[in-house]
Amino acid sequence: MFVRLLLALPLLLHPAMALGQDDQSFNRQLEERYGGHESFTAAFSALQDAVLVEDREAVAALVNYPLRVTINGDRDTIGNPDEFVDRYDALITPDIAQLILGQDYDELTLDGNIVMFDGGDVWMRSYCTDSSCEVVYWLIRGLDPDGA
Numbered sequence: 001m002f003v004r005l006l007l008a009l010p011l012l013l014h015p016a017m018a019l020g021q022d023d024q025s026f027n028r029q030l031e032e033r034y035g036g037h038e039s040f041t042a043a044f045s046a047l048q049d050a051v052l053v054e055d056r057e058a059v060a061a062l063v064n065y066p067l068r069v070t071i072n073g074d075r076d077t078i079g080n081p082d083e084f085v086d087r088y089d090a091l092i093t094p095d096i097a098q099l100i101l102g103q104d105y106d107e108l109t110l111d112g113n114i115v116m117f118d119g120g121d122v123w124m125r126s127y128c129t130d131s132s133c134e135v136v137y138w139l140i141r142g143l144d145p146d147g148a
Contacts, residue, residue, distance in 0.1 A: 029110045034126065034136050040115065043124060043138035044105065051092060051100045059092060060084040064125065064139040070146045093145045096122065114141070121147040 030037035043062065050058035060081035067078040071090050078084050084091065092100075099117055109116040113126040115138070125141035128134075 026106050026108055026110070033110065033113075036136075039136050040124075040126075040138050041105075044103075044108075044115075047124075047140070048101055048103070051097050054088075056085045056088045057081070059088070062138075062140055063143075064127070064141050067140070067143060069143050073146065091143060091145055096143065096145055116142075119147065120144075 027037040027041075030040055034040075047059065047062050049055075050062065063078075063081070063084055065078065065080055065084075067084070069076055069078060069091065071087075078087065078091070099119070099121055103117045103122075107118065109120075114123050115125075116123045120142070121144040122140065123142035124138045126136050126138055128136055
């Protein structure tokens with residue numbers, strides 16, 4: 001897992017594309033909390049891009065494991081990226097994909113170290129590379145295929 005995470009870090013830390021005026025409010029929240037918004041913007045864009053082209057491995061690389069989910073009413077744990085890829089269709093349902101792809105950046109909700117997508121059926125959490133927390137990266141920590 002750690003090796004996959006290190007491989008994904010450059011993707012998460014690349015310079016973000018220019019954002020629209022409405023996005024400034026959410027960015028200010030991230031900047032107040034984390035000193036910047038670039039790592040989240042990169043992770044958000046990477047997730048939307050990967051879901052758009054159904055790049056299962058790229059989506060799996062943006063998840064923190066183990067991931068606890070409810071699928072068809074049953075609680076389950078996805079233990080690693082390979083398992084995520086194998087169960088991609090049950091996890092990234094058409095409704096979840098639409099939620100991710102249709103999420104407006106300026107309508108995200110920041111609550112502590114969690115960013116919730118509309119309705120909270122997808123959420124990403126911040127993680128630090130060390131105790132100084134100078135480098136922050138974001139991974140999917142919550143996914144509710146049954147809720148979307």
